[in-house]
Amino acid sequence: xxxxxxxxxxxxxxxxxxxxxxxxxxxxxxxxxxxxxxxxxxxxxxxxxxxxxxxxxxxxxxxxxxxxxxxxxxxxxxxxxxxxxxxxxxxxxxxxxxxxxxxxxxxxxxxxxxxxxxxxxxxxxxxxxxxxxxxxxxxxxxxxxxxxxxxxxxxxxxxxxxxxxxxxxxxxxxxxxxxxxxxxxxxxxxxxxxxxxxxxxxxxxxxxxxxxxxxxxxxxxxxxxxxxxxxx
Amino acid sequence: xxxxxxxxxxxxxxxxxxxxxxxxxxxxxxxxxxxxxxxxxxxxxxxxxxxxxxxxxxxxxxxxxxxxxxxxxxxxxxxxxxxxxxxxxxxxxxxxxxxxxxxxxxxxxxxxxxxxxxxxxxxxxxxxxxxxxxxxxxxxxxxxxxxxxxxxxxxxxxxxxxxxxxxxxxxxxxxxxxxxxxxxxxxxxxxxxxxxxxxxxxxxxxxxxxxxxxxxxxxxxxxxxxxxxxxxxxxxxxxxxxxxxxxxxxxxxxxxxxxxxxxxxxxxxxxxxxxxxxxxxxxxxxxxxxxxxxxxxxxxxxxxxxxxxxxxxxxxxxxxxxxxxxxxxxxxxxxxxxxxxxxxxxxxxxxxxxxxxxxxxxxxxxxxxxxxxxxxxxxxxxxxxxx
Numbered sequence: 001x002x003x004x005x006x007x008x009x010x011x012x013x014x015x016x017x018x019x020x021x022x023x024x025x026x027x028x029x030x031x032x033x034x035x036x037x038x039x040x041x042x043x044x045x046x047x048x049x050x051x052x053x054x055x056x057x058x059x060x061x062x063x064x065x066x067x068x069x070x071x072x073x074x075x076x077x078x079x080x081x082x083x084x085x086x087x088x089x090x091x092x093x094x095x096x097x098x099x100x101x102x103x104x105x106x107x108x109x110x111x112x113x114x115x116x117x118x119x120x121x122x123x124x125x126x127x128x129x130x131x132x133x134x135x136x137x138x139x140x141x142x143x144x145x146x147x148x149x150x151x152x153x154x155x156x157x158x159x160x161x162x163x164x165x166x167x168x169x170x171x172x173x174x175x176x177x178x179x180x181x182x183x184x185x186x187x188x189x190x191x192x193x194x195x196x197x198x199x200x201x202x203x204x205x206x207x208x209x210x211x212x213x214x215x216x217x218x219x220x221x222x223x224x225x226x227x228x229x230x231x232x
Numbered sequence: 233x234x235x236x237x238x239x240x241x242x243x244x245x246x247x248x249x250x251x252x253x254x255x256x257x258x259x260x261x262x263x264x265x266x267x268x269x270x271x272x273x274x275x276x277x278x279x280x281x282x283x284x285x286x287x288x289x290x291x292x293x294x295x296x297x298x299x300x301x302x303x304x305x306x307x308x309x310x311x312x313x314x315x316x317x318x319x320x321x322x323x324x325x326x327x328x329x330x331x332x333x334x335x336x337x338x339x340x341x342x343x344x345x346x347x348x349x350x351x352x353x354x355x356x357x358x359x360x361x362x363x364x365x366x367x368x369x370x371x372x373x374x375x376x377x378x379x380x381x382x383x384x385x386x387x388x389x390x391x392x393x394x395x396x397x398x399x400x401x402x403x404x405x406x407x408x409x410x411x412x413x414x415x416x417x418x419x420x421x422x423x424x425x426x427x428x429x430x431x432x433x434x435x436x437x438x439x440x441x442x443x444x445x446x447x448x449x450x451x452x453x454x455x456x457x458x459x460x461x462x463x464x465x466x467x468x469x470x471x472x473x474x475x476x477x478x479x480x481x482x483x484x485x486x487x488x489x490x491x492x493x494x495x496x497x498x499x500x501x502x503x504x505x506x507x508x509x510x511x512x513x514x515x516x517x518x519x520x521x522x523x524x525x526x527x528x529x530x531x532x533x534x535x536x537x538x539x540x541x542x543x544x545x546x547x548x549x550x551x552x553x554x555x556x557x558x559x560x561x562x563x564x565x566x567x568x569x570x571x572x573x574x575x576x577x578x579x580x581x582x583x584x585x586x587x588x589x590x591x592x593x594x595x596x597x598x599x600x601x602x603x604x605x606x607x608x609x610x611x612x613x614x615x616x617x618x619x
Contacts, residue, residue: 037256039486040485042258043485043558044554045555046558083484083485089555094484094492135492137492138556139495140480140550140552140557140574141463141464141480141498141526142464144461145389145417145459148388148389150461150552157492159493167487167489167490209280209293210294210297210298211277212487213258214256
């Protein structure tokens with residue numbers, strides 16, 4: 001199913017249900033955990049590990065019925081990951097801390113009264129705002145040789161990520177799904193906890209070479225927040 | 233109705249989740265290619281991921297793929313003429329590669345004598361480029377004081393025969409020459425060798441530097457480079473604090489343009505080193521290659537360092553095993569092996585001299601006629617600078 005079809009379904013449900021609308025505003029914050037999905041099996045003694053970060057999010061929720069609603073939740077999210085060397089090169093790593101601005105657009109469904117279960121699905125657009133890269137790499141000029149045993153000293157780096165206009169695709173889109181629990185504290189206030197998964201469908205790199213190995217962000221978030229009912 | 237909505241929602245999720253699963257292929261997993269198509273694919277992909285100068289190299293590697301993939305597909309690995317033709321294709325594909333270490337040697341028996349060496353091919357077209365010259369053959373007669381020490385060592389690590397010489401000029405200049413670098417290996421070798429004696433003389437003279445010594449000449453002309461560890465081992469005797477002379481970076485992924493950040497490239501002082509405040513002059517020529525260039529650039533970065541001679545070869549990227557950085561040199565099955573830099577290097581001025589060569593402070597062109605008559609104008613210029 002294409003993203004276009006998903007978008008059309010969401011718009012259709014929005015239009016037919018909008019007459020009975022309730023509107024919530026809210027915010028939430030939490031942690032993210034991202035991994036870069038790519039293929040590095042050709043690279044010796046190398047693994048990609050997930051890395052934690054943060055998420056802060058604003059919410060706009062529009063109820064179309066007692067069950068269905070749409071949600072727009074602009075957020076700032078970190079999509080971090082670490083490339084680590086293993087075996088004799090253990091200790092060598094490069095950690096990428098990437099910050100994205102995202103705009104998810106989701107269709108949700110609620111079940112329950114005061115305590116509600118909810119789940120949502122939709123798509124999102126993202127923009128890679130900034131990055132930081134740090135790590136330790138063997139310094140080739142530091143090599144020492146004792147009885148034909150080469151030893152390198154590690155050199156540390158920690159600096160802002162330099163975007164490359166040919167290489168880096170700063171725009172991201174994908175699908176998002178989440179589920180959680182809501183609790184109505186009062187008529188107007190609701191608190192919630194939320195687990196969410198973002199799957200990028202766009203390569204983190206522009207298509208700049210033949211046989212390019214794509215890289216996709218896969219991000220879990222866990223957050224909590226509250227919502228305020230604007231319109232009864 | 234409510235139940236139906238939940239069923240539809242869950243079904244919808246399952247369809248979306250399963251349709252978006254990504255199956256990402258590795259660039260190449262063929263270890264022993266058996267056809268020319270496979271050989272081309274493995275070679276092309278390995279160049280894509282292992283070559284470190286893609287950010288400044290003007291070779292259009294995507295275009296190479298489009299042009300030569302069909303050409304290789306027409307070759308038959310069992311046809312001797314096609315095997316010869318493949319060497320021509322490899323030479324054409326890599327003609328513009330700026331890495332001046334870069335060469336392809338063939339292990340297939342019928343072409344085992346062939347080498348593709350783009351930098352050498354380009355240099356041979358340059359009218360100012362000259363053949364290697366054995367400067368010590370006249371310098372030991374006309375310039376270096378008689379009590380010099382010289383010696384040879386066969387390196388087991390790089391299979392080179394290292395010749396080194398040290399002595400004085402006019403009794404007030406300390407002179408050192410070597411034609412390659414496996415100095416630490418020679419120095420630490422359990423079997424006594426004459427290069428050990430040369431190094432002990434040079435290091436002892438440095439450690440107990442007489443006031444009569446007014447300058448030092450490090451001669452790396454006609455020096456093809458060698459073991460990286462010699463940078464610290466040798467030049468680290470002339471400094472008492474780290475000497476930054478450039479930056480290196482490495483490939484960090486499978487993309488042509490995926491690199492680590494730049495890190496400092498420095499010479500580290502060795503135990504027992506003393507501060508040298510007298511002039512240090514690097515002598516280098518267009519056959520000063522690789523580590524000989526690093527030594528020259530590091531001396532140039534010293535406050536008391538000067539580089540005299542000619543622009544160097546232009547192979548500035550250091551080399552080590554592919555497994556350290558997952559880049560640099562690689563093999564294509566049992567057909568060929570590629571020798572190429574493991575790190576991209578730029579000098580402390582922020583410029584890359586890869587493929588261009590490092591220019592001297594004082595340019596003294598090679599003059600065969602004068603050398604033939606026993607006059608080494610480059611060495612004379614260095615001597616005059618110290619006087």
